[in-house]
Amino acid sequence: MKKIFEDGISAEVSKINGYLYNVPELEIKENSPWEKVLEAEKYALSAGGKRIRAVMVVEFYKLFSGEISPPPQVYEAACAIEMTHTFSLIHDDMPEMDDDDTRRGKPSTHIAYGTAEALLAGDGLAILPYEIIARLSEEGKISPETAVKLISVLSKNAGNKGMIAGQTLDLWSEGRHEEIDEPFLRKMSKLKTGRMLIASCVFGAVLAGADDEKLRDAEKYAENIGLAFQIIDDILDVTSDASTLGKPIGSDKERHKPTFADLLGISGAQKEAEKLSGEAAGVLEKYPGSELLREYAVELCRRKF
């Protein structure tokens, strides 16, 4: 099972990267100074990463459509999700936010291209997903109704009351170590990390034409793995080393940001993550063919980077 699981995921990651590195809207054609922003965006998108969000789009599509080979529009929609995620990373790394000089072991976008350029590259990647989804509809690959649904899901989960609300809470929490308790941390994490995972799983379900119950289950699964993922991140931030993690370790502590590892202890946090991923897996038990997604939830808690 383990081998089949890993091979399955890595085949999808390769396919996703193939689409992500060849987004037609980012092709550099004129060799003109304005295309510098495309270059910075491609740099940020190609920094790698686990592509968890894109994999979720693809796997939920497969689960609810019953198809083994999703059509290109599913991968293009998955790229739209990765772009939104990447835009937030570019802006998060900037000096006024987390001030991180490296991301996945490479210079952050603002280090490689300059802060103003990184600001614009983030803005470009914030808008591009909507252009791509509109194009998929104009090309007849998805219906206008599906396009509107995807745009609604993405903009709500990424926007002011989703990921951006989480980032706002994160900012607010700096230097307020004493005021932060577990419920606050849960709320922040559900917004900052969880909402984009919800968007990802729901994207796959919407593209597969899933009914309301399935949409709700996709959301529940996502909410649980999102929180588990954040807790594991916090544990790795104190237990891993920089070269494995690809970013400076202990960086949260340095900025006086309390983490789940602080509030629950390492082993308490690990237990909580395992409970959440078990709940995520449980949500999908009733669906035949959900083995990979259930395994994924469990594997998340074993990751070392």
Next chain:
Amino acid sequence: MKKIFEDGISAEVSKINGYLYNVPELEIKENSPWEKVLEAEKYALSAGGKRIRAVMVVEFYKLFSGEISPPPQVYEAACAIEMTHTFSLIHDDMPEMDDDDTRRGKPSTHIAYGTAEALLAGDGLAILPYEIIARLSEEGKISPETAVKLISVLSKNAGNKGMIAGQTLDLWSEGRHEEIDEPFLRKMSKLKTGRMLIASCVFGAVLAGADDEKLRDAEKYAENIGLAFQIIDDILDVTSDASTLGKPIGSDKERHKPTFADLLGISGAQKEAEKLSGEAAGVLEKYPGSELLREYAVELCRRKF
């Protein structure tokens, strides 16, 4: 004529502001720290301004629909355009970009709320237009087809190959005074200012169900007034005073950015702006009821702020 024109515009500006200050997605309900970002966005949106873009949405809707009182969704779509414009102003004013401490005589968003908060407020306003347009479709106020068309128009004109390309050229041009000629300045301005004006005029036309010829004419009008508008801005930057203009004068010169006023001289630039606004007015001559929009193009060249 002049009085009717001014009264007509100012009535629409009041109506637009009424919608803009009461966008349901920006309502503060919980008094929670995450809502700080909504507060910053409302602050930036309420800084005033001429609302030219929103007025264009409304007036082009009126022209091509023949209706005198546009329905609410036209004003809501006009707000979406103002949000995109405002997001770009917030980010433009930030230290890594133009580093402007004031905007329309008030502290810029990053001065009033902090740079990290301004970054997030800009991000929030970059995404919100798509959420609003999707909602208009989900509420049945516009068709999914119209929603997709609006999203396509806005994302393309605001994004990497539109406004953001213009901002990228603007960044690149800093300190390159010698390399900048009039064709470059025209290209930059058409992207940076012109594209959002195109989106505005085309928005009104799309909402009115206009045919291809009308869409093209809306675009031509917008392109001409966009360039005229930028040229007048450049002239005012050297001839006006800070209190009339609401921002520091001579700021472009200070940053060694060449302007149309530098390259064409004040009177040459004024002549060019008048030529362009005459061309804009000419495009609409064949349409009965286009007096206000034609007058608007001419008035643009007489403005003092």
